[in-house]
Amino acid sequence: MQQNHDVAILVVAAGRGVRAGGGDLPKQYRPLAGRSVLAHTLEGLAEGLPAARILPVIHRDDETLFATTRAELSDAALRQLAAPVFGGATRQESVRSGLEALAGAGDAPEIVLIHDAARPFCSPALIMRAVQAARDKLAAIPGILLTDTVKQIDLGGPDDSLIVATPARQSLRAVQTPQAFRFNLILAGHRQAAENGATDLTDDAAIIEWMGGKVHIFEGDRNNMKITTPDDFATAESRLLSDLPDIRTGQGYDVHALGEGDHVWLGGVKIAHDRGLIGHSDADVLSHAITDALFGALAEGDIGSHFPPSDPQWKGADSSIFLRVAAQRVRERGGMIAHIDATVVCERPKVGPHRDAIRTRLAEITGCSLDRIAVKATTSEKLGFTGREEGIAALALATVRLPL
Template sequence: MAEDHGAKKAGGAFFLVVAAGRGARAGAGGPKQYRELAGRQVLTRTLRALLDGAAGAKALVVIHADDRDLYEAAIAPLPDDVRARLFPPAFGGATRQDSVCNGLEALAAFGVGDDAAVLIHDAARPFVSPGLIARALEAARDKGAGVPGVAVVDTIKQVAEDLRIVATPARATLRGVQTPQAFRFVLILAAHRAVRADGCREMTDDAAVAEWAGHCVFVFPGEAENVKLTTPEDFLRAEAKLFNELADIRTGQGFDVHAFGNGDHVWLGGVKVPHDRGLVGHSDADVLLHAITDAVLGAIADGDIGAHFPPSDPQWRGASSDQFLRHAVERVAARGGRIAHIDATLICERPKVGPHRDAIRARIGEIMDLPLDRVAVKATTSERLGFTGRQEGIAAMAMATVRLP
């Protein structure tokens, strides 16, 4: 019996996201749907845009059988309530057409009703808007089958095998077709089943499948911004677009100090560093993560670590400081922003930070979901001056650069 994911809803809305391709035209770097785009995987951005754009809708992603780990990494950054609206993924086939059919069969097995609207979308289109989603849902419910189209601005020539022009179609009758392509579920499932049973050749989109099955497919307005990432140049333009949308650049600073006490290690940047003394603090006394947390909160003028995690609250006694930093990162995300760079400095005579620097940078990047080249960690001494010079404790300074809409 199929697992119950609450699919049986009259007039429900469902996304089928096609993410099983290899994306060879995008160049080296693995399947394009799992590549990073301004700090987030493309599939992560696509799923967030779709599920934010249709309240209550659910989604099923069709993936390659080899990509389960990549898929899990892509959905991990999604908020819990968004991730809860995902069905378990289905596995794709030899062609896109096979993959879509497999996905539709999976939705049927989960109990999606005949009258539901299903929107079939390319994973490599992360800029789908709420308005476009709303038009797609309306087309599925009112027309049974609809696709977003944009007017063709160039003159189109039909050519023969020898590249001789044989026709010039009237531009006013042409549309460039995008996704999400929208259908009444029973219509598109039956069409795909019929095409599969007939052994038809591969068709370029789901509208062609519906047309082959004898259905009228209507065009509704698409959007020029709803681009499909296909080439390396597409990724460069998409990165620039995202950064331009985050034009409010903020800088925050953080500073923290902890004294030495009894112990056999210190926590620095989420890494357990062996030492003949420990650091004293209400939590795990990770002086570096505390400074970075304050820097991030400062960049968005959202108080400091003590305001969010009061030392008077016993629940934070001995707590791992990575949860403080994750909270600060989530506060930035809630504002629609992202962290562009972290620059932090440890001030101490001992322990020596150099042997642990790469591990510390990697751990901070993991906590903050940042690539390694956006995390700088340095260390210095105070030339035996002051409390750090007397080896009474460790100080840390941090700067955070944040981009907000």
Template sequence: MRGAMRTDVIVVAAGSGQRAGEGMPKQYRLVGGQTVLRRTLERFATHAGIRRVLPVINPDHADLCAESVIGLPGVLAPVAGGATRQASVRAGLEALASDPPDLVLIHDAARPFVSARLISDAIAAAQSHGAAVPALALVDTIKAVPEPGFLSGGPNREGLRSVQTPQSFHFALILAAHRAQIGRNDLTDDAAVAEAAGHPVAGFAGDPANVKLTTPEDFVTAERNAAADLTDVRTSTGFDVHAFAPGDHVMLGGVRVPHEFGLTGHSDADVVLHALTDALLGTIGSADIGHHFPPSDPQWKGASSDQFLAHAAKLVREAGGRIAHLDTTVICEAPKIGPHREAMREKIAAIAGISPARVSVKATTSERLGFTGRREGIAALAAATVRLPWID
């Protein structure tokens, strides 16, 4: 069965991940600004050898899943999993059966660092053997526990391997094997299901980086690994200006600042947030604020500008990026910015989902030159620095 073969992926994401500690199910926790599930799905969705990707989820997490798949190509609507991993995989296989692939890869959502090499090797191994799993040689000595607190001799590690996912199969083979094992709940992975149905399972080289996130400590390590992947550092600028109009305050950096005038604009005319929004959009090449929030659209009339900056920050996260720094300079003769600087930093940080330590707010006058010097309005300059995965 050589040549181009249609390959689909089932990503098993129906578990609760209780060993990961309190909080969200582990597949929806953030690593490097993205959910674990999105990171996993993206690895397969962007691989040239993959046709479709099917998440299998807990129906109670449908909204969380929907947020994780926005913009990903080839990701199918999720199907509901079962009470066990075996039941969840079978649900995914049955969902694909109406338009079956030639090959299917089955992968744990909690392994978000699966590499393109491992995916390609899994496809090739399934073509050659019908059933195959990635495996790693054991590096630690394995001991038995004859009684609590004591160790004794264990198995010979030379004859043992630890296995990973994606496990890969001819689709018809693994579907029939799962159907034949309905009612059994003691099979811990799909290789075991295939073996129980009488199919030999080949091994191919796994990847030590393809770790499964299980404990809280795993997430600490994953965060470090994700940061190490963000080698594309980009900086972009933004600029905005609004004229004074009758009023008793201006909005600057999301903060209401008392003043003898207001600012005119279609939204709340917050020049600081507008300039920062354009700067963030520039880092990912996503046009400008007017493209995303057209002034001609009445829904943005009088709108709070915090939603503009929040939208730009969300787009950066969806691109796999992290905001490293936001900087703005307000240009005006009045009002005074200093008394409100820290409140602005706190507000901008909260909107963008970063620490206030990553936000800088400065102010200057134009020495009574130009429209700002004549007290006709306020301008703001901004710069944003983000870290993104390197893409050629």
């Protein structure tokens, strides 16, 4: 097999995914076992073809959602990821936008794989079959044998329950992505289709067929499911969690003294106050406790061993840096953050009015879905150093799931 520097993977992620449920959130950004569907897809593609360029095509309204997905990816995947381009009103327009972006980058690839964002189980073996098929056949798509008998019904007639034909299933295939092409061939096809008003072609193979070209089938993968319905989400999450059977819990505790200042940082949120927390960094006691809990769950020391207070580079540092690194370590070990439960102990400021903002910010930093972040607050009934308002304490529990 040749090196993969001449291969690009175009990921179509501009759809709305209304059949999957989830309200207004497009299905590719819905949480699935701790990360968005799109994050799982991008991570799997990067692992399957480590030298390929990966170009996401997203909806113009989804830049913020995509930024959150980026935060969920490993450093290795981020190195392969190109800046996203905006798609169009149809899948066909979105693919053409991605192809044109690759063509305009100055070093167009020899091979392009075109993959749906909602297929997060694309295996390395399937990816390599796709690359080889494009090299050998110019245009090829993965397909799987049908196990059920297929019936054709009289959809346009007076009785749409009437069976009119039984195609021989031996000659039929259910097709998947990634679909694989020589880049110049599929780019020319999309350009010709657009110029001639052929805008209703259902997949990229249909573009080549419309041109009169030949498209070949290579072996697909039954595990390469497409997430379309709410039931698909349940199935996919069950599969992902079954791969992470090592469940661990870590605890974290931190204290910072109150001194002069006009604000405190809690969970990455700046809260106005008549005093400030004192520390080598920004003294975000809540973020520090959660960071320690994550490192504890991984048995990888504590925040001080990773970010020593004796190191001047951390003077006044934003504590989201520490927390983001801890969350990234979970992902680098192939795991997920299942839940974070944290408590702030102080008389003032009141945390309740800021709870939702803190949870949202912690979700952004850690790459977790909001429903996996719990933040509570309590006083110490005027007892102890927190009761005397000499400082603020925070406690945290983090549950992570890892592969064995």
